[in-house]
Amino acid sequence: MTIDQFNFAGKKAFVRVDFNVPLDENFNITDDTRIRAALPTLKKILGDGGSVIIGSHLGRPKGVTEKYSLKHILKHVSELLGVDVQFANDCMGEEAAVKAAALQPGEALLLENLRFYAEEEGKPRGLADDATDEEKAAAKKAVKESQKEFSKKLASYADCYVNDAFGTAHRAHASTALMAKYFDKDHKMFGYLMEKEVKAVDKVLNDIHRPFTAIMGGSKVSSKIEIIENLLNKVDNLIIAGGMTYTFTKAMGGKIGLSICEEDKLDLALDIMKQAKEKGVNLVLAVDAKVADSFSNDANTQFCEVNAIPDGWEGLDIGPKTEEIFANVIKSSKTILWNGPTGVFEFENFTHGSRAVAEAIVEATKNGAFSLVGGGDSVACINKFGLASSVSYVSTGGGALLEAIEGKVLPGIAAVNE
Numbered sequence: 181m182t183i184d185q186f187n188f189a190g191k192k193a194f195v196r197v198d199f200n201v202p203l204d205e206n207f208n209i210t211d212d213t214r215i216r217a218a219l220p221t222l223k224k225i226l227g228d229g230g231s232v233i234i235g236s237h238l239g240r241p242k243g244v245t246e247k248y249s250l251k252h253i254l255k256h257v258s259e260l261l262g263v264d265v266q267f268a269n270d271c272m273g274e275e276a277a278v279k280a281a282a283l284q285p286g287e288a289l290l291l292e293n294l295r296f297y298a299e300e301e302g303k304p305r306g307l308a309d310d311a312t313d314e315e316k317a318a319a320k321k322a323v324k325e326s327q328k329e330f331s332k333k334l335a336s337y338a339d340c341y342v343n344d345a346f347g348t349a350h351r352a353h354a355s356t357a358l359m360a361k362y363f364d365k366d367h368k369m370f371g372y373l374m375e376k377e378v379k380a381v382d383k384v385l386n387d388i389h390r391p392f393t394a395i396m397g398g399s400k401v402s403s404k405i406e407i408i409e410n411l412l413n414k415v416d417n418l419i420i421a422g423g424m425t426y427t428f429t430k431a432m433g434g435k436i437g438l439s440i441c442e443e444d445k446l447d448l449a450l451d452i453m454k455q456a457k458e459k460g461v462n463l464v465l466a467v468d469a470k471v472a473d474s475f476s477n478d479a480n481t482q483f484c485e486v487n488a489i490p491d492g493w494e495g496l497d498i499g500p501k502t503e504e505i506f507a508n509v510i511k512s513s514k515t516i517l518w519n520g521p522t523g524v525f526e527f528e529n530f531t532h533g534s535r536a537v538a539e540a541i542v543e544a545t546k547n548g549a550f551s552l553v554g555g556g557d558s559v560a561c562i563n564k565f566g567l568a569s570s571v572s573y574v575s576t577g578g579g580a581l582l583e584a585i586e587g588k589v590l591p592g593i594a595a596v597n598e
């Protein structure tokens with residue numbers, strides 16, 4: 181079932197959203213992007229004459245915690261939605277059930293933070309530090325048991341289930357996956373945001389227009405290895421950028437000075453190069469670097485060959501020759517995936533390479549390429565450069581997007597498709 185096919189008139193929908201927004205010390209929302217991202221779904225349901233029961237988590241509470249109460253965002257959600265949203269102080273219990281049952285068409289109810297209950301994540305809480313393995317196993321079994329009741333109870337509030345929380349789609353939590361099984365396939369669906377995310381991932385993994393180029397940046401090879409290995413089976417060009425460059429350079433016998441390097445991943449870097457060759461993937465590595473004499477924005481800088489970095493200096497961004505090589509590969513691509521900056525983009529003096537990559541992606545997109553930017557810091561980059569609206573899609577999911585690109589089945593997606 182899709183959200184556009186379903187007529188919500190007279191129906192109650194449980195909508196799992198990701199309202200995990202940052203709050204300042206006075207509980208003001210400092211970035212409401214995630215709330216805005218769920219509005220089309222909520223408005224569609226209310227517009228059809230349905231009512232919504234909104235479920236979300238906020239932060240990582242270990243129990244009921246005032247700081248993580250969703251009541252702090254209630255007013256803002258009401259304003260954005262244009263509806264006086266009701267609130268249930270507890271996502272379980274009488275109040276939630278009664279308020280959900282009384283909802284009229286066009287009305288909305290926000291449930292208190294689902295993670296106030298250990299059952300949401302299905303992980304035991306309050307175990308003593310010296311708990312034995314048996315005690316841990318028993319606690320895990322107990323929470324898994326009560327998780328079923330918890331999921332069933334959430335499901336009992338509504339006639340249909342809508343998952344619009346891509347950010348938590350990689351978690352098999354009660355509200356993101358388990359409760360979906362209490363609805364048949366005609367009564368569960370993705371929200372608009374989730375639909376867009378799923379389509380974007382599908383375009384880079386399954387509906388590939390070639391050449392396909394992935395730009396993998398960031399700090400460490402170790403955190404990107406599964407993605408790189410999956411992408412080696414898909415891409416034509418794999419650009420390696422960012423801090424992981426130097427692990428490759430060192431593995432090939434280059435001098436990297438004080439640049440970041442995972443000494444225990446040198447063999448892995450060589451293996452990735454070998455795999456790329458075997459699979460006919462064009463592995464594109466940096467040839468020059470912008471190096472600094474300290475890890476700071478105000479450091480002295482110079483450009484040098486990536487494999488001849490002077491002692492005491494470290495590579496904090498790619499150099500101009502590399503920018504040109506990367507840009508040419510990107511501009512001739514028809515499918516592009518960008519994850520991770522080419523340098524320490526948090527320092528203004530080391531953003532140039534990431535900006536060059538972003539601009540090349542924008543140009544390729546103008547020429548008809550599909551471009552997906554996502555998974556953490558490249559999103560911050562593209563926003564910083566004001567280019568988010570000039571690429572095909574910027575993902576809202578960090579870990580979820582990365583796991584999807586690793587080729588994993590996300591529980592939140594599988595539960596709706598089942």
Ligand code: AMP
Nearest residue numbers: 398399422423495496520523524525557
């Ligand atoms: P990740 O979370 O793995 O995508 O890594 C992003 C982080 O990598 C950012 O905070 C960057 O500052 C960092 N990074 C990128 N290039 C370098 C580099 N050459 N040296 C150190 N850190 C880097």
